[in-house]
Amino acid sequence: MIYMILLVLHDPDKLTDLLDSWDQAGVSGITILPSTGIGKLKGEDILREDMPLIPSLDDILQTPEKSNRTLFTLVEGEEMIDRVVKATEAVTGDLDEPNTGILTVIPAARVYGLHRKNGQNSNG
DSSP states (O other): OEEEEEEEESOGGGHHHHHHHHHHHTOOOOEEEEEOOHHHHHHTTOOOTTSOSSOOHHHHHTSGGGOEEEEEEEEESHHHHHHHHHHHHHHHOOTTSTTSEEEEEEEOSOOOSOBOTTSOBTTO
């Protein structure tokens, strides 16, 4: 079975180490997005009167030190999930601790456009 692993990394300074760790665990095809949660915005008192209610990416990126990084990838099998979680916590520390990150695993019912090294797609 194929799963999507989604990680919100709270410390963007750990991104390079995390990518190396995931690579060593066998992950490929990682997508990385800058992101900011509303809780982080409120907690840091950067909600200003001049900030739009629904900020654009440019608005958010004006304060890059407040940004997280959201990573997602597709993996096959629960063994690979365990390897990715272990690799992640080797960099972030225990994800159950505050300000480390949030990781979730979502079963992928269907995947299109995923090309494996042997030339087969995920559907066959």
